[in-house]
Amino acid sequence: MTPTLIPTATVLSPFALVTDFYSKKIMGWSYSDKMPAEIVIHALKMAKRNAIHHEKEINHHSDRGIQYCCSAFSEYTEKNGFILSTTQQYDPYENAVAERVNGILKDEFGLKESIKNKETAFKMIAQAVRIYNEKRLHWSLQFKTPEEAHCSYNETKYLSYKRKTA
Numbered sequence: 001m002t003p004t005l006i007p008t009a010t011v012l013s014p015f016a017l018v019t020d021f022y023s024k025k026i027m028g029w030s031y032s033d034k035m036p037a038e039i040v041i042h043a044l045k046m047a048k049r050n051a052i053h054h055e056k057e058i059n060h061h062s063d064r065g066i067q068y069c070c071s072a073f074s075e076y077t078e079k080n081g082f083i084l085s086t087t088q089q090y091d092p093y094e095n096a097v098a099e100r101v102n103g104i105l106k107d108e109f110g111l112k113e114s115i116k117n118k119e120t121a122f123k124m125i126a127q128a129v130r131i132y133n134e135k136r137l138h139w140s141l142q143f144k145t146p147e148e149a150h151c152s153y154n155e156t157k158y159l160s161y162k163r164k165t166a
Contacts, residue, residue, distance in 0.1 A: 004102045006031065006121050007114045015111075015125060016040045018047035019101050021061075023153060024138055025146035026101065026129050027051065031122055036067035041076050048080065053153050061085040061095065105132065 005012040016039045018028040028047030030039040044060070060082045062068045068084075077084055106112035109128035115121040133147045141149040 004106070006111055006125070008118055008121055009114060009116055011118075013118060013121065014039055016043040017098065017101060017105075018043045018060075019097055020146075020150060021059075021097055023146050023150035024097065024101065024141060025133050025150040029125065029129055031118075031125050033118070036065065037070045037072045040067050041073060044076065044080075044082070052151070059083045059085055062098075101132075104136075105129075108136075 004015050004017075006015045011033070013031060013033050014036050015031045016029060016036070017026055019025065020027050027050050028043040028045065030042040030046065032039050032042070034042075040062075058081065060077060062085075067073060074084070105125075105128050109124070109131070111121075111124060111128060115124060134145055137143045137145060138149070144152075
């Protein structure tokens with residue numbers, strides 16, 4: 001997960017995503033002018049509600065943002081059995097899946113442009129997440145949507161970010 005900022009006519013508001021590493025499905029998201037720790041917790045709660053696979057251990061990988069270091073976030077994740085992992089450096093490649101999904105939403109769905117107001121931004125984000133999960137085909141998922149890949153999770157785990165050796 002990594003929060004990003006969505007520009008509106010008056011302010012930059014934080015937006016957080018929780019993405020499943022294997023299927024690239026956006027499991028939870030939050031957009032608000034609340035404190036960043038609150039929006040990442042809200043996104044995690046949504047992801048937990050949306051989970052169809054109930055693994056005993058859930059790894060949560062993030063960058064080193066302050067919202068992931070605060071007590072509210074660590075208490076929530078500890079209480080709910082998340083195993084925390086953070087990037088070692090401030091290198092975007094260490095959080096490649098999150099950075100890629102953020103880039104797709106911003107570039108392909110217009111979320112990097114200044115949006116009229118927060119209500120419109122919220123609707124645009126909800127629509128972008130739905131289309132991304134249910135309609136956007138991914139080469140790395142063998143041309144499946146994230147939703148299709150997520151539903152077939154037990155059949156195949158995609159590890160598209162590792163180089164294949166000959």
